[in-house]
Amino acid sequence: MKTIKKAKAGWKQNPEAVQRDILRVATAEFARNGLSGARIDRIAARTKSSKRMIYYYFGDKDRLYARALEAAYAKVRAGEDQLDLAGLPPDEALARLVGFTFDHHRSNPAFIRMVMIENIHHAAFLAGSEAIRGMNLAAIDKLADIVRRGEAAGLFRAGLDPIELHWQISALSFFNVSNRATFSALFGKALFGRERQEHLRDHSVEMILRYVRV
Amino acid sequence: MKTIKKAKAGWKQNPEAVQRDILRVATAEFARNGLSGARIDRIAARTKSSKRMIYYYFGDKDRLYARALEAAYAKVRAGEDQLDLAGLPPDEALARLVGFTFDHHRSNPAFIRMVMIENIHHAAFLAGSEAIRGMNLAAIDKLADIVRRGEAAGLFRAGLDPIELHWQISALSFFNVSNRATFSALFGKALFGRERQEHLRDHSVEMILRYVRV
Amino acid sequence: MKTIKKAKAGWKQNPEAVQRDILRVATAEFARNGLSGARIDRIAARTKSSKRMIYYYFGDKDRLYARALEAAYAKVRAGEDQLDLAGLPPDEALARLVGFTFDHHRSNPAFIRMVMIENIHHAAFLAGSEAIRGMNLAAIDKLADIVRRGEAAGLFRAGLDPIELHWQISALSFFNVSNRATFSALFGKALFGRERQEHLRDHSVEMILRYVRV
């Protein structure tokens, strides 16, 4: 009878959709304002749901933030999985990976901001999330494969560390988005137009390639 | 004797010392907790002065933050001025500048965090500070000189943009500090020990040099 | 029984009652102490509700004041609507209106004080309230009708301006309450006993009637 009643009500009654909606709004709010700057009231106001439901599904602000962080990583890593590099020669694969990473970060400023915020918080929430750590090792695996193939082919110098290489690629791609505001406030917006950004990407690719070559 | 004692105590009635003290404590608080996360009460408690004096000298939280940001930039840029590159050949000068920047950022995590926080706030306060913008052009001038000399000597390729080069050096140096927390949470702390950091610095130098060479 | 008891208690969960209670207390506090002199803490203490609820329903002190001002006008104008003058000859209608206004102001010192306070604030809040302006035109309509009838009957002189007449009636009625404190401090309380007040009212009626007559 209970189920019948629910069915009859025909109302919202879609818990997963409600949670997705909340997470979407929460991510935007956290990305824009930081953890302490974010307001539960603003999230509730922009949600199709209500403040009560936020607490019902997520417990409190910190846990909502943790879930938004997880969701942001999941979404971004899902995008990265689209990239297929196995069939390419190692230098082309690396070039493509760098270019992709640069563009991908550039297309996901909300994710970048979530990571910035997490760093402000000393990665306290990331440390607690098993889920996210798992996702990121795949990225290293990809690089490790490229490095191995590049060394084997005599194209790359020996002794490259895939994690360090990931660090270098990330540095160039991440900084471009994370520090855009201060950089352009100090030195103008010239670097951040479409054309110059494409140059920056190409130069980043070249920088990495020059670095790994024998 | 009484006057001597008072003078020696050097205690209150020293506005500049009071303001410096407040700024020092405020910078630490803002760097640790962000703008909304920072607490005036905590700053006051750690100060030799009082909450009331914070408002007396700085007006409100936002202006205190703006002043702390300015002070952070000023301190860092003052450190950079110590570096004398004019006498070195261009490639050595560039190597030294990159290495110095890397180490310097690494030694000033509070400054890095202030810049991160400012980026979270879309550089709203930086945009309002004439003072800071002035300081940063000197950094570009140094690079422009190196680039010019490098090109003239046939060591560097033509067409290098000093601002873009600054962007590249900053990316590698900044990310190393700003994203240390998330990076080590995801991939371990191996890269952040003393030895590996020195390697990272050397590799950053090499990466930049390989990039600029003809 | 539980539900009955709760329902009977009629206690909380009654937003309109809570707001009315707050407005009642707030009006008393503002009327007594002015806008800057009023204390939210005092209002909260005298309310059945809490300080937090004041902000929940009214936003801030200024808006609470604005609402109290509106409520004061609404209550007074509602009282004035009781007065039915249409059936009376114009001179009697006017006499009754003046007498009523005089007594009405005298019975509503809190309202008079609110208007005094609003004048101290250069009517900044009144200017922002569409609601109040609407209410007051009815008062003019009443007078306009009397004036028209009086002129038509040859009882009143031509050229009377209803707004100016309202000004004159208000002046006599308002001053009696607004300046009672200073006036009696300077010239004694004789005028403000019950009997003399009734004389003052009758004399005000006579003054207005003598003025409008041909």
Next chain:
Amino acid sequence: MKTIKKAKAGWKQNPEAVQRDILRVATAEFARNGLSGARIDRIAARTKSSKRMIYYYFGDKDRLYARALEAAYAKVRAGEDQLDLAGLPPDEALARLVGFTFDHHRSNPAFIRMVMIENIHHAAFLAGSEAIRGMNLAAIDKLADIVRRGEAAGLFRAGLDPIELHWQISALSFFNVSNRATFSALFGKALFGRERQEHLRDHSVEMILRYVRV
């Protein structure tokens, strides 16, 4: 030797001028913002003197207000003394007094506002000032003389009370200034232009004269 030193310093050293300056600024501040709305800091900033001097000469905010109130009454009463009515027939004298009072109030809005504020405070400060009470009896004396002469001449009706007459004249003259803000917010500014104000004054004169006539 002390006096010599002072003379030699040739500095400010004019206590009375300093106090006058403070009172002038304080009156403006109190008249504009009320007692609780007034700010000692603002007064100090507009003064040629300093905050310390305000406390030195006046003790505290309340006593400063009390002194400003006294000064306001003194200045206004001094203005009224200019008026010479003894030589005029009683009806002309009364007409002149009413017109003068109307104009005089209109020219001294700061004084009117001080009186309004004092009424908000239930005349607590006026009650404490012997000085002010003395000043005001002169005004009544003038009226009493006119009334006596008018009755004797058979021009005015018997039984007029000079204090009540003062109340009536004051009501019309005071309200015009005190309630200008709310009145014009509710009914427009038409009544407060120069020409209409002159009519209002003439009508007030007429209203009083019609009232006193036999």
Next chain:
DNA sequence: TATGAATGAGGCTTCATTCAT
């Protein structure tokens, strides 16, 4: 007589969170 520095008390407001229905 004069000044800038300093202060305790208290004001207004906001926040995440929970309750009653």
Next chain:
DNA sequence: AATGAATGAAGCCTCATTCAT
């Protein structure tokens, strides 16, 4: 599953006033 009402704790800021020189 859902909602508007309610709340305690704590945040930021301001004020009249006094101190040290």
